[in-house]
Amino acid sequence: MSYIIVCNECGVEFNSIDKLKTIVEDNDHNDTILEEKRTCPECGEVDNFQLIEQNNPKWEDDSIQFPRLLAEINACVDISLLDWQKLQESMNLSEGNILDLFERANQKWEMIKKSVQAGVISKKYK
Secondary structure: OEEEEEEOOOOOEEOOHHHOEEEEEEOOOOOOOEEEEEEOOOOOOEOOEEEEEEOOHHHHOHHHHHHHHHHHHHHHOOHHHOOHHHHHHHHOOOHHHHHHHHHHHHHHHHHHHHHHHOOEEEOOOO
């Protein structure tokens, strides 16, 4: 079981509390009692988060997995070996449009990977 942290204000999900900004305040101005607060790097909300238990949110999210699938197929398969005529007929698209789909999927997958590496699990990838 895994957990994610969700900002209650903007809804952005994070995979680690370390991805949230930390503010340390000296409440009595004598440097002995410090209060640590976490802020959302997306919207700036302070200490307004919830912890949600999830099986594997990235696996179940089609907006992540579909671009990933196309990007990985494009990276692993020699697309010159595809039956382009059959694929064009099946999809009712030109070869250029199909290649564009592969490129768009790759660009979206790269954006998703960067977001996940930065600690943002889900954001509107549209």
